[in-house]
Amino acid sequence: MGTTQLETVPEPKYWHLKTVLSDALDSEFEVGEILPNERELAARFGVARATLRQALEQLELEGRLQRRRGVGTTVAPPRMGVDVGGEQQSWPGSTADGWQPVGCEEAAPPAAIARLLGARPGEPVHTVRRSRITHGQTVAAELLYVPGGSVPGLTAIGDRGAPHARAVLRELRRLELEGQERAVELGSARADDAKQLDRLPGAPVLVVTTRYVSGGRTVAVAVATYRADTCRLTFGETGSVQITHHEESRRAS
Amino acid sequence: MGTTQLETVPEPKYWHLKTVLSDALDSEFEVGEILPNERELAARFGVARATLRQALEQLELEGRLQRRRGVGTTVAPPRMGVDVGGEQQSWPGSTADGWQPVGCEEAAPPAAIARLLGARPGEPVHTVRRSRITHGQTVAAELLYVPGGSVPGLTAIGDRGAPHARAVLRELRRLELEGQERAVELGSARADDAKQLDRLPGAPVLVVTTRYVSGGRTVAVAVATYRADTCRLTFGETGSVQITHHEESRRAS
DNA sequence: TAGTGGTCTAGACCACACG
DNA sequence: GTGTGGTCTAGACCACTAC
Numbered sequence: 388m389g390t391t392q393l394e395t396v397p398e399p400k401y402w403h404l405k406t407v408l409s410d411a412l413d414s415e416f417e418v419g420e421i422l423p424n425e426r427e428l429a430a431r432f433g434v435a436r437a438t439l440r441q442a443l444e445q446l447e448l449e450g451r452l453q454r455r456r457g458v459g460t461t462v463a464p465p466r467m468g469v470d471v472g473g474e475q476q477s478w479p480g481s482t483a484d485g486w487q488p489v490g491c492e493e494a495a496p497p498a499a500i501a502r503l504l505g506a507r508p509g510e511p512v513h514t515v516r517r518s519r520i521t522h523g524q525t526v527a528a529e530l531l532y533v534p535g536g537s538v539p540g541l542t543a544i545g546d547r548g549a550p551h552a553r554a555v556l557r558e559l560r561r562l563e564l565e566g567q568e569r570a571v572e573l574g575s576a577r578a579d580d581a582k583q584l585d586r587l588p589g590a591p592v593l594v595v596t597t598r599y600v601s602g603g604r605t606v607a608v609a610v611a612t613y614r615a616d617t618c619r620l621t622f623g624e625t626g627s628v629q630i631t632h633h634e635e636s637r638r639a640s
Numbered sequence: 641m642g643t644t645q646l647e648t649v650p651e652p653k654y655w656h657l658k659t660v661l662s663d664a665l666d667s668e669f670e671v672g673e674i675l676p677n678e679r680e681l682a683a684r685f686g687v688a689r690a691t692l693r694q695a696l697e698q699l700e701l702e703g704r705l706q707r708r709r710g711v712g713t714t715v716a717p718p719r720m721g722v723d724v725g726g727e728q729q730s731w732p733g734s735t736a737d738g739w740q741p742v743g744c745e746e747a748a749p750p751a752a753i754a755r756l757l758g759a760r761p762g763e764p765v766h767t768v769r770r771s772r773i774t775h776g777q778t779v780a781a782e783l784l785y786v787p788g789g790s791v792p793g794l795t796a797i798g799d800r801g802a803p804h805a806r807a808v809l810r811e812l813r814r815l816e817l818e819g820q821e822r823a824v825e826l827g828s829a830r831a832d833d834a835k836q837l838d839r840l841p842g843a844p845v846l847v848v849t850t851r852y853v854s855g856g857r858t859v860a861v862a863v864a865t866y867r868a869d870t871c872r873l874t875f876g877e878t879g880s881v882q883i884t885h886h887e888e889s890r891r892a893s
Numbered sequence: 894t895a896g897t898g899g900t901c902t903a904g905a906c907c908a909c910a911c912g
Numbered sequence: 913g914t915g916t917g918g919t920c921t922a923g924a925c926c927a928c929t930a931c
Contacts, residue, residue: 398841399918399919399920400919400920401919401920402841402842405842424896424897424898425897425898426897434920434921435920435921435922435923436921436922436923437919437920437921437922438919438920438921440898440899441919441920443898445828445842448826448828448844449826449827449828450825450826454897454898454899455897455898455928455929456897456898456899456927456928456929457896457897457898457927457928457929457930458896458897458898458928458929458930459896459897459898460897460898466825468823568874568875569874569875570721570872570873570874570875571824571846571872571873571875572703572719572846572868572871572872572873573701573702573703573826573844573846573868573869574702575698575701575702587899588655589655589658589698591701591826591844593824593825593826593846615825615826616826618825619823619824619825620823620824620825621821621822621823622821622822622823622824622875652899652900652901653900653901654900654901677915677916677917678916678917679916687901687902688901688902688903688904689902689903689904690900690901690902690903691900691901691902693917693918694900694901696917707916707917707918708909708910708916708917709908709909709910709916709917709918710908710909710910710911710915710916710917711909711910711911711915711916711917712915712916712917713916713917840918
């Protein structure tokens with residue numbers, strides 16, 4: 388990537404730096420390769436470390452880099468496409484799509500969720516925690532809120548374990564699914580989700596909120612947080628859209 | 641929000657600060673209200689301005705704040721739900737959903753797009769630029785790539801204006817749409833998109849890539865960048881999912 | 894123990910909006 | 913001009929990983 392000094396340009400240094408690094412990643416580095424450390428890079432480009440970090444942060448946000456404390460900065464592989472079910476309506480857990488229950492507890496959902504579920508604020512509901520694992524990596528952490536009224540077959544209060552989580556999902560599948568609504572937005576990982584995703588708290592995540600409707604009522608709400616750095620959410624029938632935004636950004640000359 | 645000094649805690653100051661500010665936003669501020677400036681806030685909390693900014697950046701990423709240079713920091717309204725068509729397959733521009741053509745030019749698409757379209761690298765295609773305006777605000781900027789072969793009705797090379805963009809869309813609608821695939825990922829705004837969205841370059845955006853299929857071939861590819869700070873993408877039939885991640889984060893006590 | 898990225902400081906100057 | 917957020921610097925120390 389050379390020892391190029393940055394010229395005096397009207398655009399921010401970190402922005403220019405990002406471009407230079409991005410090009411270098413394409414031409415001079417392999418996926419998984421480790422970059423020189425931040426102090427070294429900053430010196431090489433003649434900028435303060437904070438400025439360099441601003442460029443690295445953007446590249447990490449775009450999924451080009453992966454940084455791990457105590458280890459170093461490596462070139463990230465292209466984002467993996469993760470299907471989040473565009474067409475077919477289905478209950479969570481009905482297919483082997485990489486989701487696996489982690490645990491379950493009875494807890495009062497956030498006020499907004501309680502409102503959606505038509506539950507009294509503060510009333511505890513089944514709260515199933517799941518992980519989605521793709522290519523050996525945890526790509527999403529989910530909380531599924533199920534009011535007791537949706538799964539009347541369950542009597543005993545949960546034992547907080549994966550078996551009980553599976554029982555809740557099993558009961559849910561007995562209902563006829565009439566429809567579901569989905570929304571995607573940007574968020575930052577809470578401490579618990581971050582731990583599950585092997586990221587630091589505050590890491591950028593894509594939050595997928597799903598509302599399950601049966602019998603004209605909202606019977607469950609799922610909030611899944613996907614790692615924004617490594618995932619591309621796909622909705623198509625085949626999921627074969629193979630463009631990454633990173634490639635799109637490099638306009639042809 | 642008081643003059644509380646931060647105690648010595650094991651968690652990062654900016655993270656704690658974010659929590660404090662978030663609570664203050666809920667209880668002591670109205671939407672649109674302007675916050676004290678950064679130097680004032682930093683002094684009030686006894687931290688360096690850079691540390692305070694780290695907290696503000698996160699809150700802006702989550703759509704809680706809006707910062708404008710030369711103006712100040714204001715409390716953002718809840719994110720608006722923007723429908724990106726979950727069920728119905730439709731050509732772009734077929735309904736009055738807020739999209740409006742801005743211009744059109746003949747240009748060589750990025751290599752990845754050319755590959756998808758089955759076009760030779762470097763071969764120019766119709767490139768339609770559109771804006772999506774919702775509630776008076778530009779929420780998305782889109783580039784729609786249409787190879788000449790997909791719209792044989794068009795003869796003359798474009799005049800780079802909105803009329804020609806409309807002509808391309810009109811011709812596209814003559815084809816029978818067989819299917820479409822969609823993907824969503826996190827990106828940062830290029831300079832041109834940022835300008836269209838009234839944001840600074842590098843602002844976080846949700847990139848929606850759509851592949852349109854007709855006659856077994858990919859006849860068009862659209863890359864739409866949505867403002868991640870102000871938008872929640874909805875895919876449901878009615879789009880009535882009203883939870884925001886911000887509300888979800890505040891777990892009930 | 895050595896080396897990495899993560900956090901934090903106390904300044905400085907710049908670009909932009911508004912009166 | 914004045915005040916705002918945006919950029920940048922040159923340090924310091926901390927938390928974590930791996931040897």
